[in-house]
Amino acid sequence: MNATTHENAQANGHPVFHNVGENLYRLESSGGYYALIKKGGKQFRRSLKTKDRKLAERKLKELKEKMGVLRVTQDPHGDFNSMAHRWLDSRLHRLAESTAEWYGYLIKNLAEFFGATSIRNITAENCEGWAKARRGTAGAKAFVSELDTMNAVFQYAIRHGIILTNPAAHIERPTVRQPKIQVPSLGEFQKIVATIRQADDRKDSQKKTKAGADLIEILAYSGARVAEITGGRKKKNPLIWSHVNFENNTVYLPGTKTESSPRWIPMPHELRTFLEKLKAEQNPGPSDALIPISSARKCLETACRKLGFPQYTHHDFRHFFATTCIESGVDIPTISRWLGHCDGGALAMKRYGHLRQEHSLAMSKRVSFDKPANVILMPTAADKPAQAQTSATPDGRRAVAKAKAKYGYAWWVSQNPLEVFWGQIHEEAWLVPLERLLVAAKQAMGREVFRQELNDRDALIDEFVERIPESSLNEVRARISARVERGHGNDREATK
Secondary structure (H helix, E strand, O other), X not given: OOOOOHHXXXXXXXXXXXEEEOOXXXXXXXXXXXXXXXXXXXXXXXXXXXXXHHHHHHHHXXXXXXXXXXXXXXXXXXXXXXXXXXHHHOOHHHOOHHHHHHHHHHHHHHHHHHOXXXXXXXXHHHHHHHHHHHHOOOOHHHXXXXXXXXXXXXXXXXXXXXXXXOOOOOOOOOOOOOOOOOOOOHHHXXXXXXXXXXXXXXXXXXXXXXXXXXXXXXXXXXXXXXXXXXXXXXXXXXXXXXXXXXXXXXEEEOOOOOOOOOEEEEXXXXXXXXXXXXXXXXXXXXXXXXXXXXXXXXXXXXXXXXXXXXXXXXXXXXHHHHXXXXXXXXXXXXXXXXXXXXXXXXXXXXXXXXXXXXXXXXXXXXXXXXXXXXXXXXXXXOOOXXXXXXXXXXXXXXXXXXXXXOOOOOHHXXXXXXXXXXXXXXXXXXXXXXXXHHHHHHHHHOOOOOHHHHHOHHHHHHHHHHHXXXXXXXXXXXHHXXXXXXXXXXXXXXXX
């Protein structure tokens, strides 16, 4: 971009730019400002998209700061596909194998559009062209997944000084409507299993159909992901018999997705009965897998087709387990831990908070507008915290005073959220206002703690012990329990 004379510019049909400052030019025809910066022997021209001189100078300063981290390279492999795989490689250490494969599939689709185009040459117009072409051939969910992956690759390139801006940042995400979850009824589940177990005359049919039915039953009774039982196509970390502890009535699921996925779950009566029967049939060794196949998809599809049922999948029996637990009165946070979620129940509430139609109809019969005598009013936001209610009467104040007298250390006014949470979760009397306790719980647990979770203190204690370093836990225990022993040694010992 050169500041040319009017005569030469007009004669050649070129726009006229005036140099008005260091690296700053103004286009005569429109009055808009442009930046011209040289770095590593290369020239970078950018429109500053303003006609205001002061604003142009500020934008120029910001652009120079971005240019400061830009790496000028002649890397011949700087196309989108190579950069996308560099981004994926940087995340492999924290991705499940199936998730990594899914990202590889998304990258392949994106690379087919952008080809060998250098990532530095991909423009906003190119990204708009991709959006127009892809939106006509892909569903909303696939489109959003590819768009999110594209944005992540561009952000990775920005962090590593390859490009200055994300050319896809302006593309809006379409609304993705969550499909309605299919949940088999108990009767459908039983008929599906019975149908799968009916072998035909093909070779090895009896063995294959039995394994398929066994897999469906375990999924329905445990809520596990199919790969947590079978180990996936590569049979990596399948459920083996040493993971089943009949003495403690628990099963260890290896997990496949996140750090919280590996977990011990209790065995409901149906799961225990089924596993006892399966073990008696197999007479297995400790390292033998419970299920010899990696999928029951084909026999499940065949059974659903024969019965005229919807085409249920492995994952629908995880929904079956979660819904059955909810309808049986199990609280959402507990179900969330059994399912291997790490968000305290937010996803479980969103995903599994539905009810099957027959249960919903049965519950609707309990609704009455005649003001029955057994109505229990739900607490409202205006309700006073439990501590205020406890201390509102002389008896309540004496109970609080008695509880505080047990301690030589006033953890209820501590600024350390670990001490406040640990102390109150073990103390029956409310010494901390509810809202302050929820704040301390969030800081101590590293996640949002919901009010209803306080009804299951043992579960919170177990999670807290798993989340914080042992040294920190021992320090909190010593600081609180040591004072308890010094005061009333026979009082509650849960803080130890």
